[in-house]
Amino acid sequence: MSFSDKAKYIIIGNSAAGIGATEGIRQVDKQGEITIITDEKEHTYSRPLISYLLLGKVRQETMKYRPDNFYKQNNCSLLHGSVTEINPKEKQVILADGKPIKYDKLLVATGSRAFVPPFEGLETVKNKTTFMSLDDAVKLDKMLSQNQLNKRVLIVGAGLIGLKCAEGISKSSSKITVLDLAPQILSSILDEGGAKLMQKHIEDKGIEFKLSANIGYFEENAAVLKSGEKIDFDILVLAVGVRPNTELLKGIAEIERGIVINAKSETTAPDIYSAGDCTQTLDVSSGQDKIMALLPNAYMQGECAGINMAGGEKAFDKAIPMNAVGFFGLHVITSGNYDGEVYSENTDSTYKQLFYSDNKLNGYILIGNVEKAGIYTALIRERTLLDSIDFELICERPGLMAFTKEERFAKLGRCAV
Amino acid sequence: MKRVYVNEKWCLGCHLCEYYCAFAETGEKDMARALRDGKIKPRINIEEKDGVSFAVSCRHCPEPLCVKGCITGALTIADEVITVDDDRCVSCYTCILSCPFGAISTSDDGAVQKCELCVKTAGGMPACVKGCPNNAIVFEERG
Numbered sequence: 001m002s003f004s005d006k007a008k009y010i011i012i013g014n015s016a017a018g019i020g021a022t023e024g025i026r027q028v029d030k031q032g033e034i035t036i037i038t039d040e041k042e043h044t045y046s047r048p049l050i051s052y053l054l055l056g057k058v059r060q061e062t063m064k065y066r067p068d069n070f071y072k073q074n075n076c077s078l079l080h081g082s083v084t085e086i087n088p089k090e091k092q093v094i095l096a097d098g099k100p101i102k103y104d105k106l107l108v109a110t111g112s113r114a115f116v117p118p119f120e121g122l123e124t125v126k127n128k129t130t131f132m133s134l135d136d137a138v139k140l141d142k143m144l145s146q147n148q149l150n151k152r153v154l155i156v157g158a159g160l161i162g163l164k165c166a167e168g169i170s171k172s173s174s175k176i177t178v179l180d181l182a183p184q185i186l187s188s189i190l191d192e193g194g195a196k197l198m199q200k201h202i203e204d205k206g207i208e209f210k211l212s213a214n215i216g217y218f219e220e221n222a223a224v225l226k227s228g229e230k231i232d233f234d235i236l237v238l239a240v241g242v243r244p245n246t247e248l249l250k251g252i253a254e255i256e257r258g259i260v261i262n263a264k265s266e267t268t269a270p271d272i273y274s275a276g277d278c279t280q281t282l283d284v285s286s287g288q289d290k291i292m293a294l295l296p297n298a299y300m301q302g303e304c305a306g307i308n309m310a311g312g313e314k315a316f317d318k319a320i321p322m323n324a325v326g327f328f329g330l331h332v333i334t335s336g337n338y339d340g341e342v343y344s345e346n347t348d349s350t351y352k353q354l355f356y357s358d359n360k361l362n363g364y365i366l367i368g369n370v371e372k373a374g375i376y377t378a379l380i381r382e383r384t385l386l387d388s389i390d391f392e393l394i395c396e397r398p399g400l401m402a403f404t405k406e407e408r409f410a411k412l413g414r415c416a417v
Numbered sequence: 418m419k420r421v422y423v424n425e426k427w428c429l430g431c432h433l434c435e436y437y438c439a440f441a442e443t444g445e446k447d448m449a450r451a452l453r454d455g456k457i458k459p460r461i462n463i464e465e466k467d468g469v470s471f472a473v474s475c476r477h478c479p480e481p482l483c484v485k486g487c488i489t490g491a492l493t494i495a496d497e498v499i500t501v502d503d504d505r506c507v508s509c510y511t512c513i514l515s516c517p518f519g520a521i522s523t524s525d526d527g528a529v530q531k532c533e534l535c536v537k538t539a540g541g542m543p544a545c546v547k548g549c550p551n552n553a554i555v556f557e558e559r560g
Contacts, residue, residue: 020485046489052507058489062505065490296486296511303485324514331523333514370510372519374482381517393466398519400473401464405425411518412423412471414559 007032008102009309010093012083012248013109014038015047016295017276017302019066021107024306024314026074032310034076035101037083037093042134044070048295050137051168063134088252088269105271105309108259109302110245112277112293116238120217128236131165140165143235144172150234153177154223157239158185158209160325165237166207167327177231179210179223189323189334194351194365198327205328244278244291256280258291263317265305273309275301285320285336285362285380292321318381321363324370333373336363336380343395354395359386372398418497419558421534421543423472427553428463430470435459437548438474441535458524460532461545461554472545472554474532475499475520483512483521483531491528498536503528 009025011018014036022034046065052058071078085094086108092100114130116122127149129139144151151174155162158180166176178185184195185202199209214226223231244258253267254260258280265273276298283290297319304316322335330349340357350368354361354376361379375398378384394402400411439457440448461474477499484492484499491505492512506528512521513529524530535543546556 016488048488048509049507057507063489067490295488296482296515299485322514324509324511326509331510333510335514370513371522373510373514374512374516374521375519377514378517399464400471400518401466401469408425408471411476412425412473414422 007310008104009034009107010101010103010105011036011107011109012038012093013107013111013276014040014044014078015109015111015276016065016298017109017111017305018107019044019070020299020302020304021109021273021275021306021309022074022076024303024308024312025310026306028307028310028312030075034074035079036071036076037079037081037095037101039080039082040133040135041080043068045134046295047133048164050131050134051164053134053137054141054165054168055171060134083248086248086252086272088272091271103271106273107265107302107305107309108249108267108272108274108278109276109298110248110278112242112244114238115241115243117240119215122218124220125218125236126220127234128238130238131161132242137168140169140235140237141172144169150174152233153235153237154179154231154233155237155239156180156215156223157241158182158211159188159239159241160186160323161242162237162239163202163327164325165239166202170205170207170328173235175208176206177208177210177233179213179215179231181212181214183212185209185211186332189321189325189332190365191338191353193346194332194353194367197346197349197351197367198330198332201330202327242277242293244280244293246278249274256289260289261301263304263315264308265301265316266308273305275305281319282317283320283337284318284383286339290321292319294322296322320377320380322377324373330368331370333366333370334364335373335377336361338363338365345396356386356391360384361386375399419556420477421474421532421546422555422557422559424553424555425469425471427551428470428472429551429553430463430465431550432463433548433550434461434472434545434554435463437544438532441544458522458530460522460530462519462522473518473520474545475516476518477534482515482517486511486515498534499531500533500536501528501531 044065045063049063081095083093114132153173153176155178158178185199216224216226246255253269259274261279267274277293280291300316304314307314324333338355340355343354345352353365355363364376390402438459438461443451445451489505491502521531
């Protein structure tokens, strides 16, 4: 491509998917103009680190997802603003101030936002926040450092976000209660047994749970449950769930629960790609289309989008649900879906469940001992036939020993691919 | 690009590679002194069963799932070597979830650990290769 017809790439979103796309584009096209548009004010940062920031484990400086010179090194510009509209006919995005910007290829990587149910009386609660962004974390930190305030915190939602928040503020709050409608914690990633083990571990750190709890209404400093029970708090954190930000593509590309993309990260609209938490895509472990709002998938979908936007050839067709997370020193790794027969091996402090059917591993849950978990993940991702390996051995301990000699040579004696 | 390759036919299962790896990390001069605590946490690991043994360490994949999936940007690939920035790693273990070889492991010092081809320590020849008494681990260029 000559200098005058440099491609114009617009990326909406400055998180994992947007950064992945930038790196993907630059693998193919060193010259094209890349503009990343973000409505946040920061350098790209790692969203899951906001709880570590509150805990004091990272600083804003070390939360950066890429080094300071990232934009310069990748020759792209960062535009702080918000896109209000996409005009696919003119191939333009329109900014809040009305200014149009032309694109040749567009990536929508708008992520997700906190979902706040319309609880009665919520507007009377003064000290409240969601927990999704750096702004949220800074706001929560400020509330916790106000001297006049007692520091009893109620977190609504015992999922990944709610519990990471609880860990993050465990030192700076006086009491933490975590409430959920579900009868167990971490219902999106754990089964009942795993949830029990983790719940006990977190309770031992002084956090209180109210499960199967249905909120009736809020007062300024209390949640009143439908059972009549009243939970007092000084600060309320809403971590009920997230919703994909799909609005920009409404009427332009197909949207189901998330923006529908194929393995090349293409939407159904020409020259418009999408990646990350705002999309839904095929989960190869279950064969179903899902929203898999996970950072690794976001990066890889973004990178794949970038390569294709720049004229390269790339397919990311191995997305599966997967999570690695720790709470108060107890680590969990999970992947895939939990259908089929179960291989189970549990102790007081560890938990291991492998789910398999039709000669394939569908998913797993590991708590406590998580070493070499990726060997299981690969069996799911690659849909490895279990009769081609020593399944009994690999159930006991993940390792390459379970593979045939030829397969081991391919893995360890040849150039990796 | 030279890489570490393993020939399980020649592996004696002596675990010396693990000791040389752990020793290289300490930066000390005397091996017995450096490892006197007895318990080591090497970045290369021997798998063994029924007389078969072989060493496993990072393959430094050109399309590294660990680097792409890293939530903080602590894992990077430069000059075909994958390294961890200990200051940026928060030990979430997403890389342990991702690595199909089981070549990244937990550690007690707040960051994950993996083979970095001795780029930060011994320099040049990886310590496991230098220490293998039977040439079961080699450092060479292969297609």
